[in-house]
Amino acid sequence: MLEVTTRNLKNAVVVVIKGDVDLYSSPKVRKIIIGLTKKKTENVLVDLTQVAYMDSSGVATLVEGLQQVGKYKGKLKLFGLESAVREVFELSRLDKVFEIYENEEKALGTLA
Amino acid sequence: MLEVTTRNLKNAVVVVIKGDVDLYSSPKVRKIIIGLTKKKTENVLVDLTQVAYMDSSGVATLVEGLQQVGKYKGKLKLFGLESAVREVFELSRLDKVFEIYENEEKALGTLA
Amino acid sequence: MGLKGDISKHPPVSDKAQDAIEFRVPSDPKILKIVRLSVSHLCDLAGFTAEERNGTTLAVDEACSNIIRHAYDGAHDQPIIVTCKLLTNGVQITIRDFGKNIRKSEIKSRDLEKVRPGGLGVHLIQSVMDVVKYERSSRKGNKLTLAKYKNVK
Amino acid sequence: MGLKGDISKHPPVSDKAQDAIEFRVPSDPKILKIVRLSVSHLCDLAGFTAEERNGTTLAVDEACSNIIRHAYDGAHDQPIIVTCKLLTNGVQITIRDFGKNIRKSEIKSRDLEKVRPGGLGVHLIQSVMDVVKYERSSRKGNKLTLAKYKNVK
Numbered sequence A, B: 001m002l003e004v005t006t007r008n009l010k011n012a013v014v015v016v017i018k019g020d021v022d023l024y025s026s027p028k029v030r031k032i033i034i035g036l037t038k039k040k041t042e043n044v045l046v047d048l049t050q051v052a053y054m055d056s057s058g059v060a061t062l063v064e065g066l067q068q069v070g071k072y073k074g075k076l077k078l079f080g081l082e083s084a085v086r087e088v089f090e091l092s093r094l095d096k097v098f099e100i101y102e103n104e105e106k107a108l109g110t111l112a
Numbered sequence C, D: 001m002g003l004k005g006d007i008s009k010h011p012p013v014s015d016k017a018q019d020a021i022e023f024r025v026p027s028d029p030k031i032l033k034i035v036r037l038s039v040s041h042l043c044d045l046a047g048f049t050a051e052e053r054n055g056t057t058l059a060v061d062e063a064c065s066n067i068i069r070h071a072y073d074g075a076h077d078q079p080i081i082v083t084c085k086l087l088t089n090g091v092q093i094t095i096r097d098f099g100k101n102i103r104k105s106e107i108k109s110r111d112l113e114k115v116r117p118g119g120l121g122v123h124l125i126q127s128v129m130d131v132v133k134y135e136r137s138s139r140k141g142n143k144l145t146l147a148k149y150k151n152v153k
């Protein structure tokens, strides 16, 4: 039921996630994000606008992605967090670790 | 959790239902609609735009309202049916018994 | 009514006990929404269309409502057990109660031509589901077996 | 971890058996959404704020995920029993499994300063719930009691 698609922009790849990210569905997210980091995609923007729920397995997947892009000095940024998703990041004290933006425009605006 | 509010227009009262109408919540809908028919409200428009689910107890409530307004030559019209709600009316073969409109504007347009 | 469609014609494709989800809920109208949310999601897992999902969810809701109103005469504190099985070609749902034994002759849908409130539940259940089978339990109570298959007309 | 908050300090205000909703589900990640939908609606019935509801739903999801991954080592066909009780001042949820007995010393949240994937579940459960009590069953398996009360800090 979870859908993950990617959209290529000039200077970034947007990963659009649609659905709940939990133990059942996070492997699908992981596959796509790790795939992008293997290709050393410079800027990965994760669109969470359509994610109403994320658990720790989803958060772990994004942390892993962040660590991978860090290895080649790439960026992984998040945008469009619903309140339930934002709460999980806050409770995990990762809201300061990730770059989190309101929407795609603002996330794009921070790219060189 | 179901909310039922009414809005008075010049020539009609709009009953706005928000939430699922089932055995638990339909008494709340019934109370409002029967209240209006007791006051012989000439035109009762039921706004179902925000109703994602209705079961036979909800349908029964609306049939009862229709019969009550019929007694004093009033009107009861429905609008804004979601597909799940529309299906229940079709399965009950009541889609031809009720006057059903797409939206409030169209329902209002049919009033004298 | 009795058997609608013969359940043996559509054997459950997977029926290991561990595939079943079982809910034990009180006969309180408040819990209907929880049952609906669960059944609806199960239908998504089964790959149902929106129409198949809405219909199945409605049927289970109507069946539980009837148990509350008829088998338990409106009591809110009696047990209902809903068991859902995901089949590869659909879902099977059994609903058990421990109330008054049903008289099969009473469980029938009425003439829809006469427009009146009520009396629609059994009709809706029968129109929507591929299998509708009411059984009296050997002791107290009843068991209703419902099934819906994908892509059946 | 052991007891967080003392459950006896907040006695369930209503705990007749008939107020409980019980789910028996397989240890399959697919069912997590059904459990979440149900718990989330129960929280609505309890009159929780969105934050209280989201937190409670998350905690139950994390607890079930941990059972699947740790108590059952990823097996998808083992039983989990989730029992939910509506209290007048909140909800109580117990989650039972029949897997490996937990070592309480192992169930602890890690240092969050070290940013790494994983190891967040227990922390999330503890941050959100007012009662978190792990018990080993006298035979095989474990029982986790969670509770959340309205308007606590």
Ligand SMILES: Nc1ncnc2c1ncn2[C@@H]1O[C@H](COP(=O)(O)OP(=O)(O)O)[C@@H](O)[C@H]1O
Residues within 6 Å of the ligand: C066, C067, C069, C070, C071, C101, C102, C103, C106, C107, C108, C109, C110, C118, C119, C120, C121, C122, C123
């Ligand atoms: N679970 C049940 N136990 C006992 N009787 C039932 C049950 N379900 C349905 N019935 C009988 O079938 C009749 C038709 O049910 P239904 O179509 O749901 O309409 P209504 O309940 O509004 O009368 C009921 O009036 C009742 O006599």
Ligand SMILES: Nc1ncnc2c1ncn2[C@@H]1O[C@H](COP(=O)(O)OP(=O)(O)O)[C@@H](O)[C@H]1O
Residues within 6 Å of the ligand: D063, D066, D067, D069, D070, D071, D101, D102, D103, D106, D107, D108, D109, D110, D118, D119, D120, D121, D122, D123
């Ligand atoms: N239900 C459980 N059964 C057995 N061990 C558990 C259970 N829940 C948690 N644990 C133990 O607690 C540790 C921390 O769990 P958690 O915070 O969810 O992070 P993670 O599971 O990612 O390691 C786990 O690694 C495991 O050793």
